[in-house]
Amino acid sequence: MAVMDVGRAAKRARRSSRVSADLYDFSTFPTEEVTGGDSTLPPFRDGVRYFLASHARVTFPSSTLFSSLMTWQILLRPGYSMDGSDLSSRIVSLDVVEEDVTRSSRSVYCDHCRVVGWSSHPVCRKKYHFIIRSGGDSKSLNIGLQKACSGCGNTQNLSEGSNCKWCSLALDVEDWIYSQLEDNTHLLHGVIHSNGFAHLLSVNGREGGSGFLTGRDIMDFWDRLCSSLAVRKSSVMDVSRKYGMDYRLLHGMTNGCSWYNEWGYEFKSGSYALTREAYQSAVNTLSAIPLSEFLFQGRRPRTQLHSTIAFYQSLSCSELVTVRDLFSFLLQLIRENRAKPASKPLDVLCAWTRSDVERVQLAMVKILKATGGNQASWVSRWALKRSICKTASPQLINYCLKHFGGMLVDDESRVVCFRCNPISNDFEYR
Template sequence: MVVNGRPIKRMKRRVTADLYNFLSFPSSPSSSSSSSSSSPPPPRGPFRSNIRSFLTEHALLPPPSSLFPHLLTWQISFQVGDLVGCGGAEAGGGVVSLDVVEEDVARSRSVYCDQCRVVGWSGHPVCSKRYHFIIKADGNSIGGYHKPCTCCGDVLHLSESRCKTCNHVTTADDVEEWIYHQLEDTTHLLHGVIHANGFGHLLRVNGKEGGSRVLSGVHIMDFWDRLCKTLGVRKVSVMDVSKKYGLEYRLLHAITKGHSWYGDWGYEFGAGSFGLTVYAYKSAVETLSSLPLSIFLSEGQKLQTRLLDIIKFYQSLSDRELVNIRDLFCYLTSLIHDAHKSPSRVNDSSCKKRCIYASGISSSWSKSDIERVEEAMFRVLRAVSGSNWVSWRALRGAVCKVAPPELLDHCLKEIGGKFAADGMIVRSRCNPSSGAFEYRLEPGNPSLNSPATTGSSVITCPSEGNLIQDLRFLYDNMLHPQTMMSYGPEATSDAISSARKLLDCKQFMKDYNKCETTSSPSNPPTICLSCQVEIVDQLEENVPDLPPEIIVLPSNATVFDLKLEASRAFQDVYLMFRRFHAEELLGYSGVDDSTQVKLLIGSTESVRVQGRCLGKNGLGKFRMERGTERWTVDCRCGAKDDDGERMLACDVCGVWQHTRCSGIPDSDPVPAKFVCVGCRGVSLVTKPSAVVK
């Protein structure tokens, strides 16, 4: 059995009434929650101590986890809202499990963090612990009593070493391999990792489009955000590679909302690839989203007929004027959202909007003007043989000389359901293949359809499938830089550049320190300080980018207590500081160790402590998250550090730069030999290279 200084709770059966509510946990006692127990308000202390208290209070540690003391797996079970007993939750009848895998980094297969490396934290020292927060898609728990057989996949109890189906003997190494596989699985509904210093990464969120049966992406993000606040997390990064409707959602959401989807929870521009800055990101959003639709509709533009049809159709359908790209995509995504929530209600509400809008426009023309245009349209539809449909564009073009464009659009919106003089009725539909709106005449009975004779429209809105089809078409032709249509040299160039920048900005970050609210006074009173450490006799090039640590002291703490607590904090958090000893409180030299801290620092909330790491042998590899490698990045785009994009090094000077910036497309292989412009002085070598990032 592992002795880790914390009580080990045995797994027991819990009735659903005892489970926390996933949709409100963690919450303060004052918050309304259907959970049978409530969590305390967010603690004042640092993440390193908050996480231990949190796990001890809320989580269960099954005995099997003791087989791997470097991979302790804690578990918390939740009910999902009011779904308990409905049999509709994630493969568990309304119950989901959160696994918290406590990883001992010194004994891990992967000591360094790839995410820290590309978000600007590569200089942080390697932390002693990483905490993985995982909700599996299949509803099972990593820390449970059952594991799949590594040979045939059948479920085994952990106490069973031999599979009854295939007779395969499962070893401890097999189980350990399975646990590590869970840390790399991309199908989890949630996977976030927090280092012991409170810096973390949101690696995975999979809502209903990603395989979740009950939890939406919003539910999962709300839960994750509450959890981070409660635990005292400092900063969290996320690489936004999310897709929705099969599209790059960071581009679509930036156009409609002005920020990424994660921005709804406070995630802001973190680190742009290819040297992009927050100013470049915001400028790209504004440039592309404010592009006027008029440039697509102006005379002389030989654009696709279908693109023009779709733009004009949604302009005529909307009760508000659609002026630019943002207006168009906002309107279309709102229709999709409404159609998904209630297909019947979206038709009713959309038609209602059109009728209200139409009533305002019709006052601009006389009844005889409208009847004249409608009669012209009836003649065109009568001329069509059989059951053929006439597209919105074709019908409009056939009567284009009869009236002004505004009146034509109004009549096209209202003609659905109208009766011609010969008793025929105009039927309308959205073509399931092309997405185009179409009309034709069919036999009708005016006495059974009297509302239609009064001029009310029975035109139906496009289905959710048609709406998504149109969205994808517009995205490809108006937003995506590789498929965007040309609509004027200057405008196209700006639009393509802006779209590419938005796709290149994948790293977003939330600073939870900005979100801190004033905490209530602690009982008993404490002193909370931000402690920065300086290492004695440290070469400048070897100095890690060391974040300050929060230390909490009793109100009567002395300078000696401060040094002792600072030593413990950094020893606890960072591997290279395991033998760190704080020696001096900087700025207060000569002050006796028995002096009380509150008398010395007053209202100051931060201190600097100087110390040294004793016996550093063997700990040098834990100096930085970037590892022991040394590299220099100096790309023409302005990048000065690894940003996760493909790079190659010059064979002469060894400086790294992006392959894309060196004229090598992402689809091409990396050269075996490469000399940069600076070393060649003239041009690039385009043969392949062996050294690639």
């Protein structure tokens, strides 16, 4: 009796710990503690079995009706968002579908492997779908649950048979199940063959239907998942049309590579037989275009483009020479603006002391005096910023320049004048 009691108690303890282990942190799962912390990982076909047995629960077991499919589910908590809001009440559901291609009526060959160039690989019997559905709720994937009959409209559980129990019409079950897998609205859909080669099929962030997960959050999760499961290679086909072609070129011009390169993806091939060398050459050519070709020249009429480029050149502490310099500076301003807190504490009036402001303004006065001598000449805002950029932070310099015009110097016998140059569209001081 004592032995049986110990066994029952141990069984209950394992079950309770299993339930509590289901809610991992989405931002860190899977970690080394989850995967075992071994430096040498087993091959994917063995690692995925251990992964599912340790952290997932079966939601739809294999049956005679669906002998080719078996599903698991892992529930994750997103934690906190970038703006600091609490997301502890939200749940992210990761559905894992094991597909046995030898028991399916569909082709055993993978179209994605053919496109990537992996057609020479032996056909794998099993492949695993990792899916986070749009909405991020805690419901499992709608496989093996209920389907509406196209004849009478009644719904029935698919485990009750492949024919409608009301009108005896044959339900197109298999096509309906695979339509669930081929849905491109999933927040994440990745397929990994049992040989360790993977395809990232879908990534949709907030603009793709996610309520709180960004595209970067999803990519970080997929990257950790591939690393912990010892995925050998992963492919992705970038078919996004977000904001048009001009927007898609931004990341390439500023960083010299695509957005996916941040997670180790390298350009392999493009449409119309575009090679890696041709792609890199195009990116380098666009990035190295000098801004002087767009600036105001001669007697030609000044455009808004000229004014915009000159304005951001005046804001930058470093010289903006090429298109890459300009867009890198713009993206830096956007990131800094997003990183600012929504509201400042009321007891903080200024980030700098009066002595800091006076020190920077006196340095600018010395530059104006040294530039023109007795006959002072105009000095542009950008030239002043470049001269003192190492003496203070860019924010402090901008603050001092904002209040520099009209400042009294030399015992209030002289005043700092400023104007806006109509040609360069930049402020000038003397």
